[in-house]
């Protein structure tokens with residue numbers, strides 16, 4: 001019988017380290033598995049990463065986390081989607097919602113019906129916006145929120161939502177959870193990583209003060225330093241800057257001047273884009289830009305000039321390189337979080353990648369024989385996941401209509417992977433999308449970005465013509481009416497949060 005893994009060592013205590021610790025300690029509670037997490041107070045965590053996507057519910061449920069406790073502890077707000085400002089052309093604005101649009105009719109996709117309907121309306125000199133047929137978009141614009149999908153909202157399905165939260169408080173929350181489940185936290189700076197001379201497996205972490213932490217399985221959550229997977233095991237890195245040109249960020253929190261809205265805002269700027277993440281106690285802001293097109297001082301100046309209110313701290317500059325490790329799991333070392341790779345934070349996918357890495361690790365949890373088939377499966381699935389997300393992100397940059405700065409001209413004119421080119425070409429023909437079911441971002445996500453940024457299909461699916469015009473008109477009207485009524489009945493976002501988590505909190 002192969003021997004079980006008895007000691008897991010997690011190197012790093014940022015979001016990745018504590019999410020890994022929480023999930024493993026929950027899954028192995030009651031077993032003799034010993035989990036140690038090493039982190040350095042002196043180095044600290046990256047401290048950004050405050051917007052999520054709905055899949056986080058699955059992670060929280062797996063851990064048995066109560067939503068109200070979690071929101072209270074992390075000053076969280078709800079997120080219905082992302083508003084993209086100036087991404088199509090300078091004056092454009094659209095929301096990428098987590099909930100789909102409208103409702104299909106007679107087996108015809110809603111968006112194909114909408115393309116036909118929009119054409120009919122424009123012949124009559126009237127324009128229609130697809131956002132008006134999306135529950136989340138309208139609720140977001142009205143600053144409303146509810147969990148409930150009963151009554152008038154039910155015909156359009158559930159409201160999908162995620163959270164904005166304070167990254168520092170989230171790590172603290174997960175640390176407390178993990179320690180309650182038996183994780184041992186060791187404070188100290190890792191000075192070196194010891195390999196077994198015969199096998200090349202990681203044997204121990206050596207701390208600056210001489211302590212030696214031995215283990216059977218090592219999870220590298222050391223962030224961009226990638227102390228184990230890269231510095232020691234030389235995984236190699238695939239650099240994606242030719243498609244995702246942003247490689248730096250400057251981040252700063254600011255005071256809230258108004259009640260938080262239930263969406264992230266991403267505003268396109270001269271050499272990248274700015275994020276605005278409304279929390280209960282502050283706003284997270286940042287400028288993600290390309291160092292080829294803007295220097296750090298100019299980016300910082302630009303960010304500070306565009307804040308709603310005073311900065312609450314000194315701006316922090318964060319370099320990064322979009323791309324992925326060539327291998328995420330080597331021997332007895334698995335990389336999770338920034339140690340594994342990094343994608344432009346435009347669609348808030350990094351915390352999700354941590355979550356899926358941890359869940360995959362659990363699904364393929366090794367014994368001491370470290371089966372090569374398990375390791376290969378982990379690497380293959382993770383690579384495919386990174387590439388699908390990469391393509392969705394590239395799409396945002398590639399289909400800009402902007403040509404006002406060198407950065408946007410570069411994005412508009414760059415060569416993209418065939419997979420992205422095919423998605424665009426298929427949509428431009430008849431508005432069709434063949435998005436695989438394992439894509440995190442389904443058809444409606446691609447639709448919102450492509451229509452939102454001004455891609456106009458030359459026609460629509462002939463099936464849409466099978467619906468009589470009067471039926472089409474009535475269908476569209478009924479959806480709009482539904483959404484109008486349902487969102488009018490929803491509480492204000494902040495009022496809902498206060499009621500849900502209990503207590504007024506310190507909001508503006």
Ligand SMILES: Cc1cc2nc3c(=O)[nH]c(=O)nc-3n(C[C@H](O)[C@H](O)[C@H](O)COP(=O)(O)OP(=O)(O)OC[C@H]3O[C@@H](n4cnc5c(N)ncnc54)[C@H](O)[C@@H]3O)c2cc1C
Pocket residue numbers: 011012013014015016017038039040041043044045046047048049050051052167188189190191221222223224225227249251286288318320336337338339345348349350351352
């Ligand atoms: C600009 C920007 C914006 C982002 N926005 C989002 C977002 O909106 N949504 C999202 O999902 N993600 C976002 N991310 C990604 C997100 O921040 C990270 O995925 C997440 O914080 C995980 O980071 P980490 O734990 O891997 O690394 P880190 O937070 O860097 O943690 C590394 C840990 O390793 C420890 N460590 C390092 N070296 C040593 C050593 N020698 N000895 C001991 N300990 C050591 C550190 O002390 C720390 O605890 C963003 C990232 C960037 C750069």
